[in-house]
Amino acid sequence: MEKSSDIELRLLIEAIYLKYSYDFRDYSGASVKRRVAHAMRQFDCATISALQERVLHDPAAFMQLLQFLTIPVSEMFRDPSHFLAIRQEVVPLLKTYPSIKIWIAGCSTGEEVYSMAILLREEGLLERTIIYATDINPASLDKAKQGIFSLENVRAYTTNYQQAGGQRSFADYYTAAYDYAIFDKTLRENVTFADHSLATDSVFSETQLISCRNVLIYFNKKLQDRAFGLFHESLCHRGFLVLGSKETLDFSGYNKHFEPLVKQERIYRKS
Amino acid sequence: MNDAAASPIRGIEAIVVGASAGGVEALLGIFSELPNGFGLPIIAVLHLPDERRSQLAEVFARRLRIPVREAQDKQSIEPGTLYFAGPGYHLSVEQDRSLSLSQEERVHHSRPSIDFLFTSAADAYGPGLLAILLTGANQDGARGLAYVKQQHGTTVVQDPAEARVDVMPRAALALQTPDHILTLSRIGSLLVLLESSPC
Numbered sequence: 001m002e003k004s005s006d007i008e009l010r011l012l013i014e015a016i017y018l019k020y021s022y023d024f025r026d027y028s029g030a031s032v033k034r035r036v037a038h039a040m041r042q043f044d045c046a047t048i049s050a051l052q053e054r055v056l057h058d059p060a061a062f063m064q065l066l067q068f069l070t071i072p073v074s075e076m077f078r079d080p081s082h083f084l085a086i087r088q089e090v091v092p093l094l095k096t097y098p099s100i101k102i103w104i105a106g107c108s109t110g111e112e113v114y115s116m117a118i119l120l121r122e123e124g125l126l127e128r129t130i131i132y133a134t135d136i137n138p139a140s141l142d143k144a145k146q147g148i149f150s151l152e153n154v155r156a157y158t159t160n161y162q163q164a165g166g167q168r169s170f171a172d173y174y175t176a177a178y179d180y181a182i183f184d185k186t187l188r189e190n191v192t193f194a195d196h197s198l199a200t201d202s203v204f205s206e207t208q209l210i211s212c213r214n215v216l217i218y219f220n221k222k223l224q225d226r227a228f229g230l231f232h233e234s235l236c237h238r239g240f241l242v243l244g245s246k247e248t249l250d251f252s253g254y255n256k257h258f259e260p261l262v263k264q265e266r267i268y269r270k271s
Numbered sequence: 272m273n274d275a276a277a278s279p280i281r282g283i284e285a286i287v288v289g290a291s292a293g294g295v296e297a298l299l300g301i302f303s304e305l306p307n308g309f310g311l312p313i314i315a316v317l318h319l320p321d322e323r324r325s326q327l328a329e330v331f332a333r334r335l336r337i338p339v340r341e342a343q344d345k346q347s348i349e350p351g352t353l354y355f356a357g358p359g360y361h362l363s364v365e366q367d368r369s370l371s372l373s374q375e376e377r378v379h380h381s382r383p384s385i386d387f388l389f390t391s392a393a394d395a396y397g398p399g400l401l402a403i404l405l406t407g408a409n410q411d412g413a414r415g416l417a418y419v420k421q422q423h424g425t426t427v428v429q430d431p432a433e434a435r436v437d438v439m440p441r442a443a444l445a446l447q448t449p450d451h452i453l454t455l456s457r458i459g460s461l462l463v464l465l466e467s468s469p470c
């Protein structure tokens with residue numbers, strides 16, 4: 001017999017899908033269950049059904065719930081060795097393209113986008129690159145568009161930047177104002193921020209490089225495969241796919257369609 | 272087949288273990304007698320400072336007779352294998368009995384969290400789960416252990432009198448009376464006696 005709370009959880013996820021078209025049905029269940037429990041405490045709801053009633057009848061409450069369901073943690077130059085490997089192993093090959101399209105899927109609040117833009121500028125590629133930065137969380141996308149991060153965090157990012165092979169002083173890229181670092185807006189001149197879901201939307205452009213980091217761990221295998229399918233379709237011949245440090249193609253049927261370029265750093269190439 | 276000592280814990284399908292301060296020695300203590308060919312999966316969270324790569328799996332692989340791995344996202348759980356949560360990510364067990372990683376906020380300052388592992392494993396294995404909480408300096412694991420009990424799993428806490436740091440076992444005891452309070456050597460012998468019986 002199924003537990004009542006498990007039934008309620010499935011109904012909540014179904015209701016969200018039917019009402020708001022956000023599809024969490026194939027996310028990793030353990031994490032979703034915890035996120036919902038966390039939201040229940042924040043919303044002061046005693047049951048998942050009560051939470052469902054709230055979000056079904058109040059779009060603003062759903063937007064709040066979405067903040068709990070998505071996990072926005074990010075950093076600039078997160079896993080510096082990963083960005084170093086992109087600089088050393090991928091950039092030389094990217095340089096052979098006259099124009100470059102990059103898709104950052106699940107960009108959250110933008111830290112990864114600005115990191116990539118800085119790297120590309122230092123390699124002389126930013127001017128001929130278009131970056132599509134997508135996410136399902138509109139609040140995160142708004143933050144990403146602003147490019148304002150807390151100065152306290154920027155201190156840690158500075159170390160990351162240097163370890164990632166940064167060539168300048170990190171402070172060249174932002175102006176400090178009070179407790180914030182406002183990043184150079186020319187970094188996002190060629191960036192298009194857009195609402196796009198790997199669970200429900202389709203491919204929108206051909207790309208040379210796709211970075212999807214720390215998003216796929218929240219998906220089950222079926223949804224991961226959907227995402228890999230989109231990436232495979234979007235990437236040009238021999239295009240690059242980069243994943244988060246704990247994400248891998250190893251357990252997916254798509255591993256046949258990609259070959260590792262720098263396995264340790266989760267950098268793959270379409271084969 | 273065996274004597275009464277094994278009978279209260281038949282039907283175990285998986286083992287989860289949590290520890291922090293003093294945990295390396297404690298885990299080596301309880302696993303050292305496990306024979307090659309041991310039939311059950313073991314999934315462990317041992318709190319360590321966040322570093323990019325942890326040496327745990329390598330350290331234990333050298334000392335134990337069973338295969339030891341760092342847990343990977345979406346990996347199916349193999350019998351007879353010891354999985355360690357890597358640093359910086361929570362480790363969960365999914366309903367289909369595969370492993371998953373996530374980066375939600377820390378629990379009791381810890382990521383990976385013992386509570387998250389125990390709770391998700393209890394959802395996946397129910398009465399088939401054996402959960403063991405050992406030495407440690409914080410309260411992570413106590414609630415997870417209580418939840419394992421609620422889902423009719425079997426719970427074991429290291430005897431606090433013996434624990435290097437007794438905060439973790441005592442926090443568990445304060446929340447709920449486990450099925451067994453045992454010394455490391457008794458836990459070790461209990462594991463060796465376990466056999467999986469299909470239910």
Ligand SMILES: C[S@@+](CC[C@H](N)C(=O)[O-])C[C@H]1O[C@@H](n2cnc3c(N)ncnc32)[C@H](O)[C@@H]1O
Pocket residue numbers: 070071072073074075078105106107108109111112134135136137140196197198199200212213214215244
């Ligand atoms: C942990 S953040 C990763 C941020 C960044 N890529 C990094 O590695 O630092 C995960 C992001 O994935 C987004 N996300 C979750 N489900 C998604 C989906 N179906 N399609 C696109 N993005 C999604 C979340 O909104 C969240 O912003």
